[in-house]
Amino acid sequence: MTHRIAILGASGYTGAELVRLIATHPDLTITALSADRKAGMAMADVFPFLRHLDLPVLVKIDEIDFSQIDLCFCALxxxxxxxxxxxxxxxxxxxxxxxxxxxRDPAEYQKWYGQPHAAVEMQKEAVYGLTEFYRDEIKSARLVAGTGCNAATGQYALRPLIAAGVIDLDDILIDLKAGVSGAGRSLKENLLHAELSGGTHAYSAGGKHRHLGEFDQEFSKIAGREVRVQFTPHLLPMNRGILATVYVKGDPAQVHQTLAAAYAGECFLKVLPFGALPSTRDIAGSNYCHIGVTGDRIAGRAVVVAVLDNLTKGSSGQALQNANLLLGLEETAGLMMAPVFP
Structure with a gap:
């Protein structure tokens, strides 16, 4: 059975990534694509790299007949x-x-995003979309809320460690580097090539980044007590990828063993041999997350490094993984492509 798909916000980076992934999916067909300013345009004119595909013309959302749609991706x-x-x-x-x-808490949404939640009743049915940890809930859900790409990276590095109680919950530091596509496709002065390339900078430092709301929510839920991490993201002059270096107090060997055991059966989560650390080039354009662990010269401390592609495993690939579960399909369908190298 072929399932009919709509993508709202198809003219953005995550929308285009969804099209790229769905194009080779055996059980999905793209029936409708929406855009606001680019309504009426062909997808090939917005994204020439997709010109080989036979795709619907971009339209306004209210022009879509949703009675003909089985699942909708919302990339707005x-x-x-x-x-x-x-x-x-x-x-x-x-x-x-x-x-x-x-x-989950509308008050937390208002705190981090600066405005009241406009769909409180719908929030009650939303399932958090970190696939490997909410699989059963996602299978029976109607609405899945994709994670933040930074939030996903940090959680893959830390969730099993918090659950197993092998690290100090009051001393966690996440130092994260992210590619520029994570900032979206809107024109911004600080993202101009002349102002971005050749340098890097920290942003939203001192506990201001919105993805901290997800860390607070998820880590505290796992621990059964309040967990607050230090988190500083940095913008790198590269197109794709996230690298999170996470500093924790705990036995390095035990930290590695805990992560390796937790992800032993997971297709997309790869824990490297102890002491080996991953690079963003290892996962570019793929739905994989690679995790490495090493010790520190200070006894009782460990360094965990996690990498993923912000547009794939951090967003559109994760979304497709969740859609497969919602539709009762093979979870890995459309997602087994190898990373792009070099």
């Missing part, structure tokens, strides 16, 4: 998805890639 900006999704048919399966349904 935050604060937009709540309003749009609220108006979609109640029987439609939805995977939202924005931040609008990630935080």
């Amino acid at each position: 900006p935050h604060a937009t998805s709540q309003e749009v999704i609220s108006k979609l048919p109640k029987t439609l399966k939805i995977v939202d890639l924005s931040a609008d349904f990630r935080l």
Whole structure:
């Protein structure tokens, strides 16, 4: 059976990544694509790298006949998805890639995103979309809220360690480097080539980054007590990829063994041999996350390094993985492509 798919916000990076992935999916066909400013354009004119595909013309959302759609990906900006999704048919399966349904507490949403939650009732049915940890809930859900790409990277490095109690929960530091596509496709002065290339900088430092809301929510839930991590992201002049270096107090060998055991059966999560550390080039364009662990010269401390592609495993690949579960398909369908190298 072929499932009919709509992608809202198809003219952004995550929308284009969804098209790239779905193009080789054996059980999905793209029936509708929406865009706002680019409505009426062919996808090949917006993204020439997709010109080999026979795709629907981009239209406004209200021009889509959702009775002909089995599942909808919503790749719209935050604060937009709540309003749009609220108006979609109640029987439609939805995977939202924005931040609008990630935080279970509407007060936390307002704290981190600066405005009231506009779909509180829908929030109650949203399932957090970190696939490997919410698989059963996702299978029976209607609305899945995709994670933040930074939040996913940090969680893959830390969730098993927090659950197993092998690290000090009051001394966790996440130092993260991210590629520029994570900032979206909108024109921004600080993302101009002349102002970005040749340098790097920290941003949202001192506990201001919005993905901290996800860390607080998820880590505290696992631990059964409040967990607050230090987190500083940095913007690198590269197109794709995230590298998180996580500093923890704990026995390095035990940290490695815990992660290796937790992910032993996971297709997309690869724990390297002890002492080996991954690079963002190892996972570019793929749905894989690689994790490495090493010790520190200070006894009782460990360094965990996690890498993933922010557009794939951190967003659109994760969304497709969740959609496969929602539709009762093989979870890995459309996602087994090898990373791109060099």
